[in-house]
Amino acid sequence: MNPSVDEAVRDAPQLVGLFVATMPDCLLYHSWSRSATEWAADEVAGYFGDLIRANREGLRALSAWSADMQVTIESRDALVVLKELTPSFAMGCVFDRNAPLGLVRLHMKRLVDRVTAALPDVAPAERSRGEKIVEFLERYAPDPHAVLLRVSLRTGLALDRLRDASSLSAPEVESVERVACQLLGLAKLAV
Amino acid sequence: MSVESLRTFDKAQSLTFLAGIPYVYHCHHYNLFHDQTVDDALGDEAGLEVRTRSARNAFRSVLEAASKELHATTPVEKVQLARELFPWMGLGNLDISTSAFGGEARGATLHYGFSWREKYGAQVKRTLPADAVASGFAAAVTEVAYGLPSGSAWTVEEECVAAKAAQCRFRIERRPLGGWEEPLPTVIDTAAAIAAAGPPERGVDEDRIAKIGSGLTDFMKGVRGDERGLVQAFSVFVAAQLSSYYNESIFEMITRLEKRSPELAPVAEDLAREAGRVCVFNTFGNVLLSPEWEALVGPLGNDPADIVSFCLAIARGLGFGHWYLHEYEPRKRFVMRASSSYEVPFYVSRYGKADRPRGYFLGGSAHAIAALAEGVRWGERPKLDGELYMKLLGGRNRAHVEQTKCQMRGDEISELVVTLP
Numbered sequence: 001m002n003p004s005v006d007e008a009v010r011d012a013p014q015l016v017g018l019f020v021a022t023m024p025d026c027l028l029y030h031s032w033s034r035s036a037t038e039w040a041a042d043e044v045a046g047y048f049g050d051l052i053r054a055n056r057e058g059l060r061a062l063s064a065w066s067a068d069m070q071v072t073i074e075s076r077d078a079l080v081v082l083k084e085l086t087p088s089f090a091m092g093c094v095f096d097r098n099a100p101l102g103l104v105r106l107h108m109k110r111l112v113d114r115v116t117a118a119l120p121d122v123a124p125a126e127r128s129r130g131e132k133i134v135e136f137l138e139r140y141a142p143d144p145h146a147v148l149l150r151v152s153l154r155t156g157l158a159l160d161r162l163r164d165a166s167s168l169s170a171p172e173v174e175s176v177e178r179v180a181c182q183l184l185g186l187a188k189l190a191v
Numbered sequence: 192m193s194v195e196s197l198r199t200f201d202k203a204q205s206l207t208f209l210a211g212i213p214y215v216y217h218c219h220h221y222n223l224f225h226d227q228t229v230d231d232a233l234g235d236e237a238g239l240e241v242r243t244r245s246a247r248n249a250f251r252s253v254l255e256a257a258s259k260e261l262h263a264t265t266p267v268e269k270v271q272l273a274r275e276l277f278p279w280m281g282l283g284n285l286d287i288s289t290s291a292f293g294g295e296a297r298g299a300t301l302h303y304g305f306s307w308r309e310k311y312g313a314q315v316k317r318t319l320p321a322d323a324v325a326s327g328f329a330a331a332v333t334e335v336a337y338g339l340p341s342g343s344a345w346t347v348e349e350e351c352v353a354a355k356a357a358q359c360r361f362r363i364e365r366r367p368l369g370g371w372e373e374p375l376p377t378v379i380d381t382a383a384a385i386a387a388a389g390p391p392e393r394g395v396d397e398d399r400i401a402k403i404g405s406g407l408t409d410f411m412k413g414v415r416g417d418e419r420g421l422v423q424a425f426s427v428f429v430a431a432q433l434s435s436y437y438n439e440s441i442f443e444m445i446t447r448l449e450k451r452s453p454e455l456a457p458v459a460e461d462l463a464r465e466a467g468r469v470c471v472f473n474t475f476g477n478v479l480l481s482p483e484w485e486a487l488v489g490p491l492g493n494d495p496a497d498i499v500s501f502c503l504a505i506a507r508g509l510g511f512g513h514w515y516l517h518e519y520e521p522r523k524r525f526v527m528r529a530s531s532s533y534e535v536p537f538y539v540s541r542y543g544k545a546d547r548p549r550g551y552f553l554g555g556s557a558h559a560i561a562a563l564a565e566g567v568r569w570g571e572r573p574k575l576d577g578e579l580y581m582k583l584l585g586g587r588n589r590a591h592v593e594q595t596k597c598q599m600r601g602d603e604i605s606e607l608v609v610t611l612p
Contacts, residue, residue, distance in 0.1 A: 142311050143224065144577070145585035146465050152458045153231040159458065184237075185316030 002118035005111070012107035014099035016078065020091050020115060023046035024053060027136075029089060048092045052082050057190055070108070072101075081108050085116045130168035131190040133180050141183050154179040194272075194279045195415075197257055199381070200359065200408060200510075203391045207408075207510030210256035211381045212249075214280075215533050216411060216509040218477075219306035221470035225437060226303065226323065228466060229444045232459040235319055238444070242345065245439035246327020247334075248376035253433055254335040256380075262583070268292075269336040269435040277328055278420025281430040285325055285420070289363050291337035296329045296346070298322075299358035300419035306428045307353040320357050322346035324436065329363050339514035341376055342368050374443075377541040379435055387539055388531035389603040394515030396500045403501065406487050407478075407508025425477040438537035441551065446542065460551060464592075467555020468562075468584050475505050476563060476575045491569040495521050498564040506556070511607040514553075525561040525609040528596075529553060532605055535598045544601050548594035557607035558592045560586060565611060 009015060017033035019041050026049025027040065031041035052071065059065035070083040079095040081104065095104050095113060108166075141147040152159050155175045161168060168176065178190055197210040208215055217225075230238030254273060258264070263272045270287060278284045283301035288294050299305075304321040320326075328345035333344040345366045350356035392544070394400070414422055414429065422429040429518055441463055449456045478484055479491060479501060488501065499519055506514045512531035519525050532553050538545065548554075562583040589612065596606035 080310055098379060140314075142314055143227075143469075145581055146224075146462060149458050149462050150227075150231045150464070153462070154234075156452060158454065183315070185318070 002114070005114045005118050008044060008107070008110045008114040012095075012111070014096040014103070015093060015107060015111075016096055017094040018091065018115075019045050019048075019051040020085070020089055020109070020119070021089055023084070023090050026053070027064055031138045044092065048082050049090055052084055052090045055082075056084070079104060083108065083112055085112060086119065087159070088122055089116075089119055091115055107109050128166045128168070128173075129163035129191070130173045130176060133173065133189060134162060134165040136189065137180050137183065141180075147183070150183065151176060151179050154182065163168075194257075194275050196524075197260060198412070201381070201385060202405070203383045203513065204385065204388045204403060205408075205507035205510065205513045206388075206531055206533070208381050208384075209280075209431070209433070210253055210260050212253040212256055213379055213381075213384050213510075213533055213536070214253075214431050215434055215437075215511055216414075216429050216474075217432055217437075217470060218429050218474040219302065219310065220427060220473035221466055222303060222430060222432065223307055223310060223321075224466045225441065226321070227418070228459065228462040229440050231462065232444045232448050232455070237447075239323055241443050241447075242323035242440050243327045243330070244373075245436050245443065246324045247330040247344070247346075248327075248341070248439060249433040249435035250328045250331035251334055251341060251376065252380075252435065254331055256413055258335060265355040266336040270332060270351065273328070273332040273336070278416040280432070281414070281416045281420070281422030281428070282324060282328070282432075283416070283420040284513060285328065286347055286362075287329055287332055288334065289329065289333045291333075291339065291365075293344075293365055294329075294333065294363040296325070296361040296363065297358050298325060298420075299352060300421055301325050301352065301359050302428060302430045304352040304359050305419075305421065308355075309428075312353070312355075316355075317351075317353045320351035321353035321355065322348050322351060322361075324432075325359065326361055327436075329361050332365050339365075340368060342373050360451075377435070377439065377537060379536045379540060380431070381538060384531070384533075384536045387536035387598065388513070389598060391513045391530045392515060392528070392604070394503075394517055394528065395519065396496075396516060400500050400504045400507070400515065403488055403504035404507030408510075409507060410483060410487065411508060411510075423483045425462055425474065425483070427473060427477050429474075429540045435537055437552075438534055439541075442513070442542065442549075445549075463551035464555035464558070467552040468559040469555075470552070471502065471556045471559035472564065472584065474509070475502050475560070476567075478505050479563075479569060480572060480575070491572075493568050493570045495564040498567070498569060499525065500558060502560040502563060511556075514556075522565065523611055525557070525564070525611070527557045527560065527607045527609070529598075529605045532598070538599045545597065545599040547600065548597035548605075549599045550594050550597055550605050550607070553605055554592055554594050555606055557609050558590055561590055561609040561611060 019031040020029045022029050026046045028042040028045040075081040082092045084090045199208045258269050263269045286296040287296040301322050314431045329346040330344040346361050346363045350360040391497045395431045503514050517526040517528045591610040593608045596602040598605050
């Protein structure tokens with residue numbers, strides 16, 4: 001780990017684990033845990049990344065979004081704080097449930113500063129809308145094992161075209177998006 | 192005489208009949224996937240129409256036969272019989288009020304809408320109704336009770352539990368006959384089903400498979416709808432469903448697609464096989480893990496050969512037909528044969544001899560049986576979830592499945608060869 005982040009982690013004994021995920025993909029970028037844990041960091045990163053994104057969209061819908069918002073979850077065994085660091089990265093910190101909230105906020109501030117400074121200056125590779133929609137479907141549609149076959153039938157597009165979603169034409173992307181809305185029961189897709 | 196007395200069983204071919212009309216047991220995972228596939232291929236409107244008509248035709252035949260067998264002659268007797276039959280099959284309580292001019296029906300716990308909400312309701316929203324089977328049934332009841340011509344009643348589901356309504360609500364209406372556009376219903380009875388079957392040969396491990404299959408058949412005799420009209424068993428919702436419903440809707444879908452967009456037909460066929468995989472994974476898998484199975488057969492071990500035999504016994508117990516093991520070489524090859532299978536009689540009777548193998552359900556099932564046997568350590572009581580499904584059947588390293596013989600194509604038996612990856 002970066003020495004500066006390492007120091008911030010060492011100074012927060014109530015910190016149980018930390019993970020950094022890329023956004024908007026919610027893929028694990030880095031994780032750390034104080035001791036051996038049963039959770040799979042990549043799964044945790046995926047779920048909490050989704051939560052951060054949903055939170056952002058919800059707050060935007062309420063016209064209440066601000067870049068410095070963070071999500072705090074108090075469960076029986078843990079206190080979880082989620083924070084968007086940059087447009088490309090989000091961080092989740094898992095604290096011991098007994099850690100005082102004020103202290104947790106203090107540690108979070110330090111961790112956010114240190115981790116943000118340690119992150120590479122990257123912009124996510126821009127993927128096509130077609131790819132994003134297909135990925136979204138594979139993650140959220142019922143029966144993900146069959147979703148491409150279903151989209152193929154409903155759009156009339158061959159499976160090979162859908163597997164190479166980056167090459168879909170604009171009308172094809174529109175058609176896939178319409179079907180994605182049908183399968184997901186959504187009025188529009190926020191991808 | 193009661194609805195119970197309508198049930199008969201052909202032991203040699205492992206086929207089940209209700210008032211002489213073939214039926215099988217399927218779980219809600221299969222049923223929902225089947226319906227979804229028809230809609231995906233034809234579009235929501237045409238899919239709903241095909242499914243509703245298939246249900247109406249299937250139930251018309253069973254209601255006519257049951258009324259005759261149970262001496263129900265007046266409209267009120269026939270409606271009464273229908274209200275008893277539907278929940279007995281595990282399809283839910285349906286409160287039908289109908290006349291020769293139309294009517295209405297309501298139900299809060301119908302198999303399709305209710306189980307859709309249970310399975311997918313927390314995941315996605317649905318606006319379209321899910322109960323084409325109940326719609327078709329209500330139309331069939333109206334036709335049979337009042338002696339109306341086939342195709343003269345129709346039902347529209349106006350509200351559905353799957354779309355978050357408190358109960359499903361149906362409007363039954365009269366409508367003009369479909370004329371040349373409406374295909375004549377294909378009625379399969381016991382004689383037609385047996386005539387389409389081949390010689391019920393003995394396969395590998397036959398004695399054990401036959402004994403367990405027979406035990407499961409006896410167990411299924413006690414299965415009927417609960418106070419909701421649903422059968423909740425083996426961790427799934429099970430329904431006794433008429434084979435003709437599945438067959439008419441799936442084959443009508445495929446043949447329409449072959450005419451309209453032949454390039455998409457293989458995709459629809461793959462989804463039809465996928466429905467078989469979904470069935471075996473969920474229904475067979477949950478049967479194997481159930482306390483009822485342990486009481487019937489004993490605790491599960493990890494021997495793949497046992498699981499293959501058990502799955503073939505389950506298929507027979509559910510009325511799918513005389514499926515038997517021809518050859519099994521663990522980690523290499525699995526060859527399953529069937530002298531009877533519920534898809535065959537309908538196809539042959541409606542469309543004649545097929546030009547190529549068309550055992551979609553059989554093919555998907557054979558694949559999934561091999562996957563369950565080879566890829567799961569049953570002794571450790573695995574959780575049958577989406578993750579395991581993807582691991583066994585959703586990956587790129589799928590087994591190669593080939594239907595080498597097909598009764599629909601004129602072969603004496605059907606044969607599936609599964610080559611393991």
